[in-house]
Amino acid sequence: MLPETSKPASDSFHVMAKAIGPICNLDCKYCFYLEKEQFYLENEKWKMSDERLEVFVRDYIAAQPGPEVTFAFQGGEPTLLGVDYFRKVVAFQKKYAQGKTIANAFRTNGTLLDDAWGAFFAENNFLVGLSIDGPEDLHNANRVDKKGRDSYKEVMRGLNILRKHEVEFNTLTCVNSVTVQHPVRIYKFLKSIGSKYIQFIPIVEREVDTAAAKLGLDFAAPPDLETPPADGEAPRMSAHAVPAQAYGDFLCKIFDNWVRRDVGKIYVQLFDVALSKWLGVKGGLCYFSETCGRALAMEHDGDL
Numbered sequence: 048m049l050p051e052t053s054k055p056a057s058d059s060f061h062v063m064a065k066a067i068g069p070i071c072n073l074d075c076k077y078c079f080y081l082e083k084e085q086f087y088l089e090n091e092k093w094k095m096s097d098e099r100l101e102v103f104v105r106d107y108i109a110a111q112p113g114p115e116v117t118f119a120f121q122g123g124e125p126t127l128l129g130v131d132y133f134r135k136v137v138a139f140q141k142k143y144a145q146g147k148t149i150a151n152a153f154r155t156n157g158t159l160l161d162d163a164w165g166a167f168f169a170e171n172n173f174l175v176g177l178s179i180d181g182p183e184d185l186h187n188a189n190r191v192d193k194k195g196r197d198s199y200k201e202v203m204r205g206l207n208i209l210r211k212h213e214v215e216f217n218t219l220t221c222v223n224s225v226t227v228q229h230p231v232r233i234y235k236f237l238k239s240i241g242s243k244y245i246q247f248i249p250i251v252e253r254e255v256d257t258a259a260a261k262l263g264l265d266f267a268a269p270p271d272l273e274t275p276p277a278d279g280e281a282p283r284m285s286a287h288a289v290p291a292q293a294y295g296d297f298l299c300k301i302f303d304n305w306v307r308r309d310v311g312k313i314y315v316q317l318f319d320v321a322l323s324k325w326l327g328v329k330g331g332l333c334y335f336s337e338t339c340g341r342a343l344a345m346e347h348d349g350d351l
């Protein structure tokens with residue numbers, strides 16, 4: 048029997064579900080998330096159980112005060128769970144919708160997409176967020192698999208699946224110390240592959256510091272890290288991290304390009320958020336809000 052249902056919250060909130068935890072088929076050089084595997088037991092089952100999934104779907108819908116509920120699935124790589132897992136998700140959503148409109152967002156590295164996924168996304172109106180860092184050389188600079196092999200061709204194959212099935216998609220592009228040097232090239236590339244909704248995500252990754260070292264975890268320390276920063280010392284950034292000034296220059300160059308040709312045609316998330324902040328609209332991206340706290344992430348075991 049499922050536990051009692053949650054009561055509606057006074058305001059809406061957002062939960063990103065990581066139904067497979069930090070398990071992924073890729074091994075992107077800047078990924079901060081794969082190492083979270085070490086927080087769990089050796090024989091961990093990397094999958095949200097059916098019962099937990101049902102409770103989550105039921106309570107997430109019930110707890111939203113408004114008529115629309117948006118689910119977001121991310122990983123690791125959620126396609127590793129298989130299409131049938133997400134058929135269950137949709138079945139639970141239908142079971143507990145109670146007249147509310149349900150939307151689904153699904154973030155993937157794209158490498159495992161096939162026709163079954165394409166048909167499923169199209170049939171159920173999923174919005175797919177495809178992670179791609181730019182043209183082949185820039186993408187492959189960091190986004191590699193467990194054997195260090197490039198992933199660009201597989202991602203483009205996945206993109207073609209989305210196009211073939213007319214799945215709505217946007218792109219998520221990590222800006223790191225390599226790609227930050229090529230703003231216009233990346234922007235033009237994203238337009239050329241049909242992305243109309245573009246998100247940039249700055250890679251801001253610290254080197255192992257004393258706090259992390261004290262946890263005793265086997266983090267892969269970068270080779271140049273001989274002495275971790277001492278307590279109170281500002282953290283040093285990893286070699287993949289994007290320098291602040293360079294990230295600003297990157298966005299300015301793209302803005303100059305966008306504002307001349309693409310206003311109303313291409314949506315760059317950061318420009319939209321900046322505009323809405325300028326107009327005094329509340330909400331939007333949590334790190335532009337006065338206080339964070341309405342955007343949560345849930346692990347496969349239910350940890351929030």
Ligand code: SF4
Pocket residue numbers: 071072073074075078079080081122123124156178
């Ligand atoms: S695809 Fe995402 S989760 Fe997987 S290794 Fe790359 S950044 Fe990490």
